[in-house]
Amino acid sequence: MTVLVFGGSSQIGRFLLPLLLARGDNVLALSRHQRAAQAGVQWLVGELPDAMPAIGPVSAIISFGPLSGFARWLESADLSLRPRVIATSSMSAETKRDSDVPAERAISQLLHAGENALIDVCTRHGCSWTVLRPTLIYGAGLDKSLTPIAQRAMRMRLFPLPAGRGLRQPVHAQDIAQAVIAALDQPEAAGRVLSIGGGERLPASDMFARVRASLPVTTVPLPLPAWLLRLGRHAVPRLRGPLTRLEADLIADNSELQRLLGVTPRAFRPDAGCWVRRGTGNGERET
Template sequence: MNILLTGGFGFIGQQVVKLSPIKRKVVRMGESYSGSSVHQIDTLSTTTNWQGAFTDINAIIHLAGLAHSNSFSEQDYQEVNVDGTLHLANEAAKSGVKRFVFVSSIGVNGTSTYQTPFSSLSKVEPHSAYAQSKYDAEVGLQKIAEETGLEVVIVRPTLVYGPNAPGNFGALTRLVNKVPVLPFGLVNNKRDFISVQNLADLLITCANDPKAAGRTFLASDGQVVSIKDFTNAIAKGLNKRVIQLPIPVWCMRLAGKLLGKEVMIEQLVGNLEVDSSNAQEVLGWIPPYTMQQAMHSLLENNK
């Protein structure tokens, strides 16, 4: 497949570029670029000019959009993550693009699991304006697929980790790098994560494998760990030593409630398991990197 990549300069996009030849990248006006052919846009919206972007393109990996942030409104998410995405897909379908790989979010399924892991068949419960925008885009893309024959593939990643990761993992990495004592000694929760290397590999597989068409994949390393084990793995990747204090989980939840950080604490001590087995069953895809191998790249980046 000749692939058009949006969000090629982002955290995940840069890894996709490392792993696979990209026919064309979408860049913002004014961004510096080198290498592959580019298509310049001013913004991602219903007015984006895609003329000429799809020449010789068979598949799109769509990463561009607004990330989860308190600085964006519901309207912002609607205009970019929903309307902008659907405009791109419609224009691509008109131009004969065959495959559209959409990077959604595990937030579409919800914030935490209690008895059974999330699967591609689980009930959706978007928990934020960002997650709702991703789900709305999924629904719109599936409608476009029905109307045009565009092969839509939806990928919902768990928290993505790796060098220079933004958001929660970036904050955890900075914490482990600077503070030798952490409060997770008694936290034995169950969470799924995915390394940026594994996610990029899965996205490339979804763009190329005919069997991916019309599927939704929940993306993870396939290795359930606690936040204690996860932060220990970060420390090992950074060649740091940490001491895990035995702080009761109820104390952390109480502190989160008092400080207005309940969501953040739940993301640390709650459960979020996913059943990502359909990627192997349908595509034969097995994550190429273990968590230990992926975390090793943190030290290389930290030098």
């Protein structure tokens, strides 16, 4: 099977490429920058949707980038082999849909529009598709949520611990990569939008405490009580959304994922390696 991957150097892609190679697949991976040679992977330089190199027929296409640009490129791509299409969206499509913050509602609308555009173009071309909606992703040191908090705490030796009763369900990037592999081989996953969260739901305050416990250095805890967070929501408008969500459940139902793909994501037990940039295996320096 020849598989084209958009986002091969992303946090999910870094776990996916070795899994594809282990299966014996031929892998084409797109990057915006020239990358060093990697055994079994042909790196292409380009950017969705318009600055793309010529790509011939492929058996499967996997995308971890923005859905709207991916769907626009698919419109004119060579889909003569009717490739299997798998893409990631986000659970923010649901969890931010009814937010009282306009910018967050806009994110939800954008995600839904991207999903619908992808589904439409795949349907018109006769390609089977699966969309995965992950919760908060961690594990490769590239996420924009927990990794910046962990790295800042390691530099400053101070770890803010906000109160928060809303449930969280962080999902490891490798578990998402495993779900992609399973979806490639499972015809029943076609035509499905599947949520994927971690194997454990825990209060936001406990999630932050576990991140702190995983760090390789000692940090001083800085509790942020609920009254202070309420004050922050009113005093700093740009923080209203993130601080309000500390009391909201941001979780996923994994029942369909487990039934169709047989994938059971791990519980949230991070270690220090989760907050260090994971290399792609192509000579990229880890930081």
